Amino acid sequence: MTSSSAPSRKALSKIACNRLQKELVEWQLNPPAGFKHKVTDNLQRWVIEVNGASGTLYTNETYQLQVDFPEHYPMEAPQVIFIPPAPLHPHIYSNGHICLDILYDSWSPAMTVSSICISILSMLSSSTAKQRPADNDRYVKNCRNGRSPKETRWWFHDDKV
Amino acid sequence: MASVEEEEEEVLLEVEAVESVYGEDCLVIQRFPPHLHLHIKPRTADDSSQQFVEAILELRAGTQYPDEPPRVGIRESKGLDEVRQAHLMASIKEKVDELSSCLMLIALCEEAVQVLSHMNHPDGDCPLCLYPLVKEDGHGNLLPFMKLMSCYHCFHSKCIIKWWNWIQQQSETDPISNASSTSSSYSRSRTDMRGTEKENQGTCPVCRKVFQATDIEHVLNLIKTYTPELSLEETEIDDDEEFQRAEVENIRRKNFEALLKLQEENNGLIKPRRNEVLLPGVFLPEPVTPPSISPKATAEQQTEPSFTPTSETGPSKPLNKGSTSARNNFRTRKNTMRNRRVRTTEWVKKENSTVE
Known part of the structure; x- marks a missing residue:
């Protein structure tokens, strides 16, 4: 899982710590349906199990999300990727990178891990074809030296899936 | 028949009275039978930065009013969750029952303003730090909070200031996103989203409504004053x-x-x-x-x-x-x-x- 090393990982700021602790408590009380967080003592990296919703293409499939928090979370978006094997989806690259605007340009500090998870599940659920993005090979090749998806300049062009 | 006319006259006078009391906040859709939209605000001595809730009430009376009570509903509201809306409606309903078959439009409006004044504080958690907006912090101090003037979303003052400083700082250190915005047909591009392109503009973290610096003017002094210290460094x-x-x-x-x-x-x-x-x-x-x-x-x-x-x-x-x-x-x-x-x-x- 070396590909997931985030760029220049700095320790969480105190604000980020407080906020994440709060989110963790909230998650434990009220986890989003279909997700399981394997709590570790590493607050800065969450590994979350995703269960495909029933009645969708991903029913009975389980994937793992890896969420890495930057120093200035929540001002800055967390890095969210699927740990390969990633689900086959028109917006999910085989290296686990997810093309979803809220993870990058449209991030807002009012979002939470929980709300991100729901967005990702919704993205999976609305998929009509199990396929990789058209530019998958090119993109993955470009990212081979462990580049973070946050360094990618994404084009968000599809509002259907 | 004369009494009917008299009654109608009285109702018309009441509508006029409501109009004169509420001025611009009262929109008369129809004089008889009365149909009004009333913009109610808590009493904050016209200091709008201290106003955290508001609502537009719809009052609609039938021809039988005041023998038949008017129907009252909330058309729009800001800063009021369902529980608080229900409380407002319940209070009005109580007043309606109390005053049955009297002229009650003004009394109802006053009741609504009264209730709203009591509820004039933000509810729930700060969306940024996720801690309660209005709650003692343990030292007996109230953390200062504020609202965005356009959308009434509330934050701790210090949290929104950090966000503001962050987007200002991003726009300075991120020339790429300023130079050329990605051509995204999906949603607004980065520069639009964060409002970083135009100085003194930001977006509400909750609803993304663009706000101007004037929107947070009431705490902006602090921003200017503290910008050097609020460099988002650990020391901060x-x-x-x-x-x-x-x-x-x-x-x-x-x-x-x-x-x-x-x-x-x-x-x-x-x-x-x-x-x-x-x-x-x-x-x-x-x-x-x-x-x-x-x-x-x-x-x-x-x-x-x-x-x-x-x-x-x-x-x-x-x-x-x-x-x-x-x-x-x-x-x-x-x-x-x-x-x-x-x-x-x-x-x-x-x-x-x-x-x-």
């Missing part, structure tokens, strides 16, 4: 407490200033004759008694300026301000000078009364 955390205190301090200072001015206008202040500013090391030549006032009056004056009950500060606090120079170092140097001068005056007075 240590400043937090200082920072909050400073905000409280600012309000307190404002109150004190207002009070001082009032006293000044009423000739309730004894000012030193000459406009000398005392600097450390400067020697005050002779204790001077203000000529026209007796020592007794002086003693009275001493207590008056700062200890009026309207001031929410404790007696000793305004006087301390001059000494904590680190906090006063910004922007209000003039005030500090003034306060210092006042303090000195009082000190001189005290000296006088003991001498005589």
